[in-house]
Amino acid sequence: MSNAALIQTDRFQLSETERSSIEHEMHHYEDPRAASIEALKIVQKERGWVPDGAIYAIADVLGIPASDVEGVATFYSQIFRVPVGRHIIRVCDSMTCFIGGHESILESVKSQLGIVPGQTTADGRFTLLPVCCLGNCDKAPAMMIDDDTFGDVRADGVAGLLEAYS
């Protein structure tokens, strides 16, 4: 990812859908602040990541300081403050998957895509991340690609799984 992608000069505006979804979420809680994580997820769903401008825009809608929104955005592992790939690969690294051989899965993904956990492929197709136990312990090792969970993954089967995500 080049640094140019991180420079955000355009004025940021929430789309109507984003704004109305965030306002809808606010009504589920006693305090609008509670919608901050969901608001970040709403923006991320639309744009793939959370640009700087979105932090201020969300803070504005919720009526809380932008620093608080940024504090939340940088705390949670599934909120992305830099652009990520079109597809997110999450390889479960729990001890059960460790025993099941998850390191060979990780090696296979790394060597095929040329990235390490935390990085995105140059073509912007995949981002690789670690994840807490996915709760598929009878089928270790497990991994997720976007919202799909796979169990009993073998190192030589990784290429076949990745193919389906263009």
Add this chain to the structure above:
Amino acid sequence: MSKRLTSFGPINSIARTEETHPLTWRLRDDGEPVWLDEYQQKNGYAAARKALTDMAQADIVQQVKDSGLKGRGGAGFPTGVKWGLMPADESLNIRYLLCNADEMEPNTWKDRMLMEQLPHLLVEGMLISARALKAYRGYIFLRGEYVDAARNLNRAIDEAKAAGLLGKNILGSGFDFELFVHTGAGRYICGEETALINSLEGRRANPRSKPPFPAAVGVWGKPTCVNNVETLCNVPAIVGNGIDWYKSLAREGSEDHGTKLMGFSGKVKNPGIWELPFGVTARELFEDYAGGMRDGFTLKAWQPGGAGTGFLLPEHLEAQMYAGGIGKVGTRMGTGLALAIDDSVNMVSLLRNMEEFFARESCGWCTPCRDGLPWSVKILRALELKQGTTEDIQTLLGLVNFLGPGKTFCAHAPGAVEPLGSAIKYFREEFEAGVVRAPVEPRPTVVETPI
């Protein structure tokens, strides 16, 4: 490689009855979710009807207290006692019931099964519990990665609303309760109940100081009760069938009552989860249910219930699975989903993997946890690469002490060092094998570790 994961080992195919398997008897053989019609055909919401129309609020609390139900999230705190901490003051009329569905404990996957396959059991459990606690609103705090559970719970809530089982004047009782699914955005620490409250409020998931306990000052400062998914799923059967029945479930010798979702994974023949009475021996779970080790592997050690519990040896398989039974052999039952460590696994490498997880997931709030866990990872990596020094094991044991119970803000670091301490205790030679040299600069004096 399977994609849609609907099965959880053989839990859908073993014999189950309403009398002996209160949590799982309604499961379908095909592993598909049980929706409202089928759930009601299988006696679903009968307990809620009884609780809302025939029982006084205090009687429900008393019944849960008398049943001896304990929390199923790992700590095992008596549920009735927790419920009893909610203020008696009627003027505090805004109260919350939170369901802790932030299941991220390594090797734990019982709540996912309940939420994906029996979403109405959780909704019914929360409805009855909310009535008992006078909570007008509930939130299911669900980890973000459980997308199927989120979908199924939301559908179940919609079905329940349409059938008048959630919302205003439920079943004509005058009781109102609304329920929301709140999905998280990662971080294991959200499962700590006060961190969960902070996260629900839209803050960083740092744990809060206790006291005040959530029952007094919880979400948005209001009285709040946080219970685990499996705990809440026990409530309908207790209310429906009574405490005499509930207390007859566990095996002789068990001090805990009822059934528990237990499991065994690792290189066993038949990994899975099963609903079993408290007091079954770990050997029965390991041999009769999980089928023992796969051919070519032998059992070297096992962990009774998640990453935060200590390691035990094969000889400890005689222990009965209940809090006191596992306590007798030196650790905690935790979530009751056991993990088999086979002879191909090096304990130093395994601990390195585990402490990497705990270090990554530390919220960073208190110094022992934030700095101690990465230190343990650094040492374990050195030992794994056979680059350790003669002081490393002593340093690790020092960390086990410094990060132990009572020395950190929450239970995260104590949970992280419990397996480390027991691994060094039982497999010290594997750690010693990584020691190759004296430290570059030997320490001038030995500092006594304060207790």
